[in-house]
Every structure is written in C-alpha cells, then in structure tokens.
Amino acid sequence: MELDRAVCDRAVRSRDARFDGRFFTAVTTTRIYCRPVCPAPLPKAENVRYFASAAAASAAGFRPCLRCRPEAAPGTPAWAGTCAVVSRALRLIDAGGLDEGRGLDAFAEGLGVTARHLRRLFLRHLGATPVQVACTRRVHLAKRLIDETDLPFTDVAFSSGFGSLRGFNRGIRRTYGRAPTGLRRSARSTISTDPARGYSFRLAYRPPYDWDAVLGFLRSRAIPGVEEVDGSGYRRTLTLDGVAGRIGVRHAVNARALELDVHFPDPRSLLRIVARVRGMFDLGADPAVIRAHLGRDVLLAAPLRRHAGIRTPGAWDGFELAVRAIVGQQVSVAAASTIAGRLAALFGTAWGSERLFPTAEQLAGAEVETAGIVRSRAAAIRQLARAVADGAIRFGPGAEPRESQSLIRAIPGVGDWTAQYVAMRAWGDPDALPGGDLVLRRATGARTASELERRAEPWRPWRSYAAILLWQDAVDRANGGQRSPRRGEGRVPGDLPSAR
Numbered sequence: 148m149e150l151d152r153a154v155c156d157r158a159v160r161s162r163d164a165r166f167d168g169r170f171f172t173a174v175t176t177t178r179i180y181c182r183p184v185c186p187a188p189l190p191k192a193e194n195v196r197y198f199a200s201a202a203a204a205s206a207a208g209f210r211p212c213l214r215c216r217p218e219a220a221p222g223t224p225a226w227a228g229t230c231a232v233v234s235r236a237l238r239l240i241d242a243g244g245l246d247e248g249r250g251l252d253a254f255a256e257g258l259g260v261t262a263r264h265l266r267r268l269f270l271r272h273l274g275a276t277p278v279q280v281a282c283t284r285r286v287h288l289a290k291r292l293i294d295e296t297d298l299p300f301t302d303v304a305f306s307s308g309f310g311s312l313r314g315f316n317r318g319i320r321r322t323y324g325r326a327p328t329g330l331r332r333s334a335r336s337t338i339s340t341d342p343a344r345g346y347s348f349r350l351a352y353r354p355p356y357d358w359d360a361v362l363g364f365l366r367s368r369a370i371p372g373v374e375e376v377d378g379s380g381y382r383r384t385l386t387l388d389g390v391a392g393r394i395g396v397r398h399a400v401n402a403r404a405l406e407l408d409v410h411f412p413d414p415r416s417l418l419r420i421v422a423r424v425r426g427m428f429d430l431g432a433d434p435a436v437i438r439a440h441l442g443r444d445v446l447l448a449a450p451l452r453r454h455a456g457i458r459t460p461g462a463w464d465g466f467e468l469a470v471r472a473i474v475g476q477q478v479s480v481a482a483a484s485t486i487a488g489r490l491a492a493l494f495g496t497a498w499g500s501e502r503l504f505p506t507a508e509q510l511a512g513a514e515v516e517t518a519g520i521v522r523s524r525a526a527a528i529r530q531l532a533r534a535v536a537d538g539a540i541r542f543g544p545g546a547e548p549r550e551s552q553s554l555i556r557a558i559p560g561v562g563d564w565t566a567q568y569v570a571m572r573a574w575g576d577p578d579a580l581p582g583g584d585l586v587l588r589r590a591t592g593a594r595t596a597s598e599l600e601r602r603a604e605p606w607r608p609w610r611s612y613a614a615i616l617l618w619q620d621a622v623d624r625a626n627g628g629q630r631s632p633r634r635g636e637g638r639v640p641g642d643l644p645s646a647r
C-alpha cells in the first residue's frame with residue numbers, strides 16, 4: 148500500500164488524530180515506531196519511515212513506542228483500500244483465526260485462495276504477511292492486557308492467542324525488549340481485575356464521533372430486559388460460548404475514546420468481547436474518508452455537516468438482530484422493541500433481574516406466536532433459528548456474508564430489505580443498501596427500489612453510511628430540525644419501514 152509522504156509529514160507535524168491508525172511513523176535512529184499523534188518530540192525528517200500497518204513496521208525491525216502505545220490505536224479500517232479477501236482475512240485474524248498452532252495453508256483454504264496468493268495480497272495492501280499481522284496482533288493484545296489489567300500472565304498469554312507461556316514471554320521480549328513483568332511495572336495505570344468489580348477498557352476512535360446519533364439509534368431499538376440506553380450510555384446482557392455477562396459503554400469525549408466496562412467470569416474472553424464492541428460501535432471507521440466521498444452529493448451535504456462523525460451501529464449478536472428485523476417488518480420501532488422484549492421474557496434465560504436474549508436453539512422450535520408475532524413472521528423466525536443452529540447461516544467472523552445473506556433472503560416472508568439491513572449491522576458491510584426502504588425512497592425521490600439503487604450508485608462503497616445519514620436526517624426533521632435528543636425525548640419516524 149503506497150503512502151503519500153507529504154500527507155504523512157503534515158499529519159505527524161500537526162498530530163492530526165484523523166490519521167491515527169491509518170499509518171505508523173518509524174524512526175531509524177531509535178528503531179521505534181509510533182502513532183501520528185505521539186506526543187514525543189518530532190524526529191528529523193531524514194530519519195523517518197512510514198508504514199501502512201503496525202505489522203509492517205514490526206516486520207521491518209522497529210519496536211512499538213511505550214509512550215503512545217500503537218496497540219491502542221483505532222485500527223486500520225478493514226474495508227479501506229483492501230480487497231474483499233484481505234478484508235475478510237483481517238476479520239478472521241482479529242477473531243484469532245491465525246493464533247499459534249493454526250497453519251496458514253488451512254487458513255487460506257478457508258478463504259478460497261492459496262497461501263502464496265494470500266501472502267501476496269497482504270504484502271500489497273498492508274506491507275506485511277498474514278502471519279506477521281497475526282503475530283503483531285497477539286503481541287499488541289497482550290500488551291493491552293498487561294497495561295490495563297492485573298491478570299496473571301498465564302491468562303494474558305492464552306487470552307491474546309499465544310499457545311504457551313514460553314511463546315508469550317519470547318514474543319514480548321522480542322517486540323518490546325523487556326520482560327512482561329518490566330512492562331507491567333512501567334504501566335501508567337493498571338486496572339484492578341477483581342471479577343466482582345469487572346474490567347475496564349478504553350477504545351479509541353478517529354474523531355469526530357457522533358455519539359448522540361449512535362446512542363439515539365440504539366436507544367430507539369433497545370430490547371427491554373436485555374438492553375438499556377440512557378444519557379449516560381449503553382448497557383446490555385450477553386452470552387459468549389454459553390457464558391453470561393454484561394457490558395456497559397460510555398463516551399470519554401476528551402480522550403477520543405469509548406470506555407467499556409465488562410462483567411464476565413472468564414477473562415480469556417475479554418479481548419473477543421472488546422473486538423465485538425469495537426464492531427458494534429463502528430470504531431474502525433474513518434469519518435474523513437467517508438465524509439469526503441459522500442459530501443459530493445448535494446442530498447447528503449447538509450446532513451453531513453450536522454453529523455460529521457456518523458457511524459453505522461452494529462449489533463452484539465447477528466442472530467438477535469436478524470430476529471428483531473423480522474419482528475419489525477411492517478410495525479413501528481416501539482412495537483418491534485416491545486415484541487422483542489416479550490421474546491426475551493418468554494424464551495430467554497433469566498440472569499439476575501435481567502434477561503438474556505434467546506439463542507437460535509431456544510427459538511428453533513418455540514411457539515413465538517405467543518409473543519404477539521403473526522404466523523408468517525413466526526415461521527420465518529423459526530426457519531432462521533434452525534438455519535443458525537445447524538450452522539447453515541453464520542454470523543461470526545468466519546461467516547461468508549454473501550452466502551448467508553442469500554439464505555436469509557430465501558426464507559419465506561423475508562425480503563431484500565431485511566437481508567440488506569442484517570448485512571449492514573450484523574456483518575458490518577459498509578456498502579449494504581436496503582433498497583425498498585420508504586424513508587430512503589422519499590428522501591431521494593425514488594419511486595421504486597430500482598430507482599433508489601441507481602440514485603445511490605455514486606455513494607459506493609459507503610451506501611450503508613448514506614442510509615444511516617438519511618435515516619438520521621428523518622429523525623432530525625421529526626424533532627423539528629434539531630439533532631437527535633439526548634435522553635429519549637423527541638420522536639422517531641416509527642411508522643416507516645426503516646424503523647426496524
């Protein structure tokens with residue numbers, strides 16, 4: 148991946164946070180690489196090299212800076228400037244698909260390419276091989292747990308994907324030039340990991356971030372008993388590998404980050420939870436790139452000025468989102484949330500005073516009509532649940548979105564709108580477009596889904612963001628032209644199909 152040195156020079160001199168995670172600065176005299184926002188004194192220009200990824204800098208023999216902590220950068224957007232194979236591979240690597248003991252040949256075969264071709268693609272787009280990317284990921288994840296928790300090093304090692312404590316110690320020493328104990332002693336703030344008090348993480352993003360819009364979107368669709376949204380943030384129950392827990396997310400404005408609180412009994416799952424939350428709140432997005440592209444359309448220019456940091460809210464669980472989307476067909480936002488809450492109350496598992504949303508196995512044979520769902524929608528939910536329980540439809544990192552999307556669309560009573568909506572929020576497809584959406588058709592003046600598709604062609608590859616932006620604009624108009632309210636006051640156009 149080619150970097151424009153002049154652009155990188157300007158970004159580093161101004162410490163522009165918009166470039167944080169998009170490239171890394173390496174200093175040949177110190178052999179250290181940093182984020183563009185590093186507060187250290189600027190090096191001489193002739194001593195600087197730029198890399199498209201942390202893995203490329205590491206492969207070239209540079210060590211991560213202990214001051215700006217490259218492992219805490221927002222992350223390179225997986226969809227920006229890479230092909231679909233690399234994008235999917237990055238998601239799989241982030242989910243541990245190349246952790247120690249897993250071979251590249253089998254990994255590449257699962258992507259439908261050879262290991263040699265995959266290495267070539269990674270070198271072209273990221274400047275590092277898949278194995279180098281995976282190694283850097285492991286070390287960075289381990290460094291975060293060393294800095295931000297007081298977990299035993301054995302838990303840190305296995306949580307971050309190392310196959311052994313010896314491999315963990317070797318990887319940390321090779322990368323940082325010191326032992327894990329030395330890194331922990333030098334950490335500025337270690338967070339207690341008493342399970343009763345939970346764990347805390349700070350998740351960086353590229354500013355701006357339209358927190359009010361994201362929170363308003365999630366608030367209007369929150370499932371009673373499972374999710375809770377108010378002015379202070381977002382909270383929900385969750386299950387991971389059959390284990391129950393809870394998360395809370397709030398905005399740390401001055402730190403350009405979201406603060407995540409995790410209550411979960413198994414610390415080895417912490418980083419998987421962090422990765423899911425990052426996807427759920429779309430923290431890998433690059434708003435400057437999206438705004439520059441969409442802002443050329445006169446229809447989107449004004450909404451973009453009000454919502455420069457627009458994001459596409461994801462979902463904690465793809466199955467839960469798909470069920471809610473089916474439930475919400477032809478009903479309002481409030482009605483869909485109420486019915487989804489009934490599903491949780493009737494078929495989900497109690498967890499203290501709260502509920503866990505039912506799993507696919509729990510809904511596959513359930514009489515969901517008792518929650519107030521019409522017969523055709525109930526049949527569609529059961530069919531979806533059976534397909535997910537059988538593994539035909541997958542929502543995890545290893546899923547093939549196009550194949551699963553086709554299977555969802557083939558369910559009787561589930562149309563293209565729902566399939567595109569699920570692709571947008573469950574799989575994080577930045578170019579999904581619910582073509583039959585009434586709000587989008589009204590906003591663009593399109594009379595049919597085909598007309599909307601043609602009108603939206605210039606928005607590629609960011610049609611999901613354009614859709615979210617126009618939905619948000621409809622909310623603003625419903626509230627008298629103002630931005631979405633903070634604490635639940637105001638209205639959502641819930642009588643429209645996009646309310647799902």
